Amino acid sequence: MYARSAVRKKRENGIMEGKKDKDFIATLRDRGLQVTYQRLAIYQSLYFSKEHPSAEVIYQHVKKKFPMISLGTVYKTLEKFYDVGLIEKVSPVTEVARYDAQTGPHHHMVCLGCQAIMDAYGPVEEPGIPLSGQNGFHVLRKQVVLQGYCPACKTAFISKS
Numbered sequence: 057m058y059a060r061s062a063v064r065k066k067r068e069n070g071i072m073e074g075k076k077d078k079d080f081i082a083t084l085r086d087r088g089l090q091v092t093y094q095r096l097a098i099y100q101s102l103y104f105s106k107e108h109p110s111a112e113v114i115y116q117h118v119k120k121k122f123p124m125i126s127l128g129t130v131y132k133t134l135e136k137f138y139d140v141g142l143i144e145k146v147s148p149v150t151e152v153a154r155y156d157a158q159t160g161p162h163h164h165m166v167c168l169g170c171q172a173i174m175d176a177y178g179p180v181e182e183p184g185i186p187l188s189g190q191n192g193f194h195v196l197r198k199q200v201v202l203q204g205y206c207p208a209c210k211t212a213f214i215s216k217s
């Protein structure tokens with residue numbers, strides 16, 4: 057009984073198992089950000105999400121705890137986080153910006169049907185991807201975006217036709 061709930065807890069927490077509020081506060085401070093409860097809630101909401109949420113989705117989540125918060129504040133806070141390198145944005149293949157607290161190298165699979173974004177892992181040096189230095193371009197990030205259909209949308213969009 058104990059073991060099972062421990063396993064479930066582990067799964068819910070995922071990679072950030074054991075991460076406490078003070079760790080999040082330290083992370084924000086490391087980036088030179090003033091820590092407020094709202095900022096903390098916005099960062100944690102993104103951090104614990106696997107869905108690469110939009111500002112709107114994070115707003116709906118954070119609003120439950122901070123009813124006075126506005127969508128504009130959430131958006132501005134996320135952009136601030138992005139400016140200081142605390143978070144990433146998924147390449148602009150969706151209509152609205154989608155954010156990602158995971159800043160390590162990984163790729164994305166974007167569903168053309170429901171705009172779900174999933175992580176994909178593999179070597180960053182994929183064959184066929186131009187190396188740094190072409191046209192004097194300084195490469196900061198390499199990210200492959202795979203567009204297609206998630207399992208649910210594949211059934212709806214492809215199988216029927």
Ligand SMILES: [Zn+2]
Binds near residue numbers: 206
């Ligand atoms: Zn889909």
Ligand SMILES: [Zn+2]
Binds near residue numbers: 162163175
């Ligand atoms: Zn991601």
